[in-house]
Amino acid sequence: MKNNNGNTKLILLHPYIQKQGSSNRLWLLAFISFFTLAFLLTLIYTRESTATTTAATALTATAIGTSSNFNNGALPTTVINTLLHYASKSNDSFHMPYAELKPISDVLRKCSSPCNLLVFGLTHETLLWKALNHNGRTVFIDENRYYAAYIEELHPEIDAYDVHYTTKMKEAKDLMATAKEQIRNECRPVQNLLFSECKLGLNDLPNHVYEVDWDVILVDGPRGDWPDAPGRISPIFTAGVLARSKKGGNAKTHVFVHDFREGLERVYGDEFLCRENLVEETDFLGHYVVEKMDENCFQFCHNKTESATTSSSSSSS
Known part of the structure; x- marks a missing residue:
C-alpha cells in the first residue's frame, strides 16, 4: 500500500486475531454440545426411571390384587x-x-x-x-x-x-x-x-x-x-x-x-x-x-x- 509520499507500507494481519475468533466459536460449540448431551442423557434416564416405576407399581398392584383375591381378601x-x-x-x-x-x-x-x-x-x-x-x-x-x-x-x-x-x-x-x-x-x-x-x-x-x-x-x-x-x-x-x-x-x-x-x-x-x-x-x-x-x-x-x-x-x- 502506498502513502502520499509515494512510500509503500505493508500491513500484516497477525494470525492471533483470526485464531481468537475461531477459538470463541469452538468454545461456544463445545458449550452447546455439552448441554445438548446432558439434556439427552437426562431425558433418557427420566424415561427409564418412569418406566421402571410404572412397572414396579403395576407389579405391586398385581401382587396386592392377587393377595386380596386369595381367601376372599380376609385378614390372616x-x-x-x-x-x-x-x-x-x-x-x-x-x-x-x-x-x-x-x-x-x-x-x-x-x-x-x-x-x-x-x-x-x-x-x-x-x-x-x-x-x-x-x-x-x-x-x-x-x-x-x-x-x-x-x-x-x-x-x-x-x-x-x-x-x-x-x-x-x-x-x-x-x-x-x-x-x-x-x-x-x-x-x-x-x-x-x-x-x-x-x-x-x-x-x-x-x-x-x-x-x-x-x-x-x-x-x-x-x-x-x-x-x-x-x-x-x-x-x-x-x-x-x-x-x-x-x-x-x-x-x-x-x-x-x-x-x-x-x-x-x-x-x-x-x-x-x-x-x-x-x-x-x-x-x-x-x-x-x-x-x-x-x-x-x-x-x-x-x-x-x-x-x-x-x-x-x-x-x-
Whole structure:
C-alpha cells in the first residue's frame, strides 16, 4: 500500500486475531454440545426411571390384587387373633371381653366377602369392627350426633350416622303392646322402615341403610341405664325387620345383642328376633340367626303361636 509520499507500507494481519475468533466459536460449540448431551442423557434416564416405576407399581398392584383375591381378601388368622387379644386387654371398663368378641369375629371371618355389617353404637370396639370387616361395608349408628361427627373427623375411614331415638325405657311395656296391635300394619315384620310409622322402627336413617342387605347386625347401643334412656328396644325391632326384609344376598342375617341379660334386651330379643333363632348366648351377648321372610308374613316368630298355646295349657293344668 502506498502513502502520499509515494512510500509503500505493508500491513500484516497477525494470525492471533483470526485464531481468537475461531477459538470463541469452538468454545461456544463445545458449550452447546455439552448441554445438548446432558439434556439427552437426562431425558433418557427420566424415561427409564418412569418406566421402571410404572412397572414396579403395576407389579405391586398385581401382587396386592392377587393377595386380596386369595381367601376372599380376609385378614390372616394371626392378625385377627392379635386384634382380638389387644382389644380385650383394654383397661376401659366398658370394653367387651374376649369371650364376647370372639363369636362376632368368627361370624365376620366366615362371612362372604364383601360383608355388610351394621352396628348400633359407637363404642370402644368401633375401630376393631371396621378392621375385622376387612374389604367389607361397615356402618355405625349412634344417638349422639356430636360424638358421631367427632369420630368421623378423627377417623375418616369410619362411616357413622346419628339417629334420634323416640323410645324410652319406662314406656317399653306400652311400646310392645302397640307393636303387637299393629303387627299387620305399621309394625309388620317385612317392610321398608323408611316409610313406616311404627313407634319401634327407626325411619330416619340414611336412605341407603334400608337398601343394603345386611349380613351381620350388632346392637350395642344406645344406653338404657335410666327410665328416660332410649334403650335398645328400637334397634332390636329394627334389626329384626331389616333381617326379614332382605331382597337378595344371604338369606340369613346374624344379629348380636350386647348387654343381653334377664331384662328388656332379652324380652325384646325373644319377641322380635325370636328365641327359636337364638343359637348362642352368654350373660352379656345373644346371637340370633334370622332368615328373610315373604312380604305376606305377619308374624315375627314361627313358633310364637305354638309357644303361647303350650304356655296356656300348662297354666290351665
